[in-house]
Amino acid sequence: MGFTQNWPRPEKARPIVIIGAGGIVVDSHMPAYRQGGYEVAGIWNRSRDRAEAVAETFGIPKVFDSIEEVAAQKDVIFDLASSHHVHADMLEKLPDGAPVLIQKPLGVDLAEASRILEICRRKSLTAAVNFQLRYAPMMLAVRDAMAKGFFGQLTEIEVHLNLVTPWHLFPTLERDPRVEIVSHSIHYIDLIQSLVGLPKGVVSRNYSYPGSKLTDTRTTAILEYDNDLRVTLSINHHHDFGRSHQDSSIRFEGDEGAAVVKLGVLLDYPHGEADELWMGKRGGPMEQVPLAGHWFPDAFEMIMNNMQRFVSGEDDVLMTNIESAWQTMAIVEACYASANRPLEPVPNLSKGAS
Structure with a gap:
């Protein structure tokens, strides 16, 4: 490939x-x-x-x-x-x-x-x-694959992190009113924006963590697009229960092909593991693609x-460019605005349902 x-x-x-x-x-x-x-x-x-x-x-x-x-x-x-x-x-x-x-x-x-x-x-x-996540070798490969029609009609982009981030290495974040999305998940939002453009809207929730001095370190977000494209982010920086179930991946899937990337540097940061790229066509196996480099520092x-x-x-x-970066910030802003809006309440039978 x-x-x-x-x-x-x-x-x-x-x-x-x-x-x-x-x-x-x-x-x-x-x-x-x-x-x-x-x-x-x-x-x-x-x-x-x-x-x-x-x-x-x-x-x-x-x-x-x-x-x-x-x-x-x-x-x-x-x-x-x-x-x-x-x-x-x-x-x-x-x-x-x-x-x-x-x-x-x-x-x-x-x-x-x-x-x-x-x-x-x-x-x-x-x-x-x-x-710079846009320029990581595995992401340049995904971008090229998308341009060449490898995925067919793109149907899924899923960002999934479940790991431990050493936030103590970034003490200046303790004074920031916003942390996770604007300092971390912004990379994924920017990548998605550069690949498939601006979403029509977003639904987002941000969560703090017991004992953390940071405002928010966990995120759930949906970016809404046309053409049956589902884009989600599920981000947890506090899975300190061993390596076996930690994950740091982005999945791209279409009606013809799929790719999964492993963001190795985030696992055991800052030492990290090797990045990985896996690609495959529908009905066949996913195969690992040799990488010419890694996110950091390439x-x-x-x-x-x-x-x-x-x-x-x-x-x-x-x-x-600065205009594209501003658009990424606009999505980030929409995520924080969404997080401050009330959710649809669920009828409670004990309080009487109409």
Whole structure:
């Protein structure tokens, strides 16, 4: 099953300047850029000690003293990998017309996303958001298979997580009024939006967990589409009962073919397991498809490949452009709005049924 699993590298790349020096930079951005052969010209972080430590680890030649010094750099790609709480302020300081890859999410709600969209438009920034699950090799293969008609009429997309997420690694989330969808399941919503477009509407519920300091860490959601397409998310980050019944998968099914992907990095995060892709035609067995790479860090390289190629004119489409990212945030907002609406009450015989 020879479906495309990579995004080609640019013929000529611009240097990258990183804003932020958190765990995502160490675990994903820098390994991906090193793998892709990209030059990282410098890094800045509000904590200079942190920036210097990352620079020393990866051989980054320059630690900038201020965001103003960062913004003075010419002919570079800005990689805005800081907390979403400061994205709007950082974008305001970048030079007009600059290319910038923004770490997800696009704000914590649609109001923040709209503010960031306005800044990018006003400043004519070539902006994309780091929704890199779209670029994972297994997801590029699914996208290619869908484009080539492998599934026939798509009937099912089901996201199922039942695992343990070490939320203590993300202490800043404790102050956020919204957590699970906007910080995690947004990846799946963005992927679905990019494959099958905007849903007509959503039904969603969010749940907290006993003893957790986070607002919500469990989600049930339905995204409603036409043409008999059923799209569901069932997300539980607290199944701490051994590996045997943990799951981290997305199932795509049509009237002719099906695919199941395993998101290995989420199992025993951050160490993770190998990603997997299984595909098959109706009536036959599912077969494992060899993968050319994994979500982490390969997708981070692929999204930079697209960014670089778009800036250089080699690609016509910037797949996770700011407008597409805003649409993903609109679905997220609808999920939270749905969660606040009352459900249909069930008649109770003990109280008298009419």
